[in-house]
Amino acid sequence: MAVLGNLEVTTAEAMALFTLFISEFTLGAVLPTGDLPGVRVGFAVTYVVLAAAVLSVKRRDTVALLEDGFSTPHHRLDRPRTLP
Numbered sequence: 001m002a003v004l005g006n007l008e009v010t011t012a013e014a015m016a017l018f019t020l021f022i023s024e025f026t027l028g029a030v031l032p033t034g035d036l037p038g039v040r041v042g043f044a045v046t047y048v049v050l051a052a053a054v055l056s057v058k059r060r061d062t063v064a065l066l067e068d069g070f071s072t073p074h075h076r077l078d079r080p081r082t083l084p
Contacts, residue, residue, distance in 0.1 A: 013054065020046065024043045
């Protein structure tokens with residue numbers, strides 16, 4: 001979600017996503033089936049909190065992207081535009 005917010009990924013963001021994915025994958029393989037729903041909810045909450053944090057830190061880029069997306073006519077959407 002945060003990656004879509006500013007259309008870029010830093011090394012720290014990529015490492016965090018990879019770590020979360022690997023830990024979720026590993027726990028899913030190791031834990032009994034009955035424990036998986038709680039683990040998945042925990043990871044979902046973690047992803048949402050981290051996405052909100054990244055979007056709030058990079059809110060200038062996010063606001064510019066949203067304004068551009070809502071105000072640009074459809075026929076001009078095929079051209080990439082740099083954010084201010």
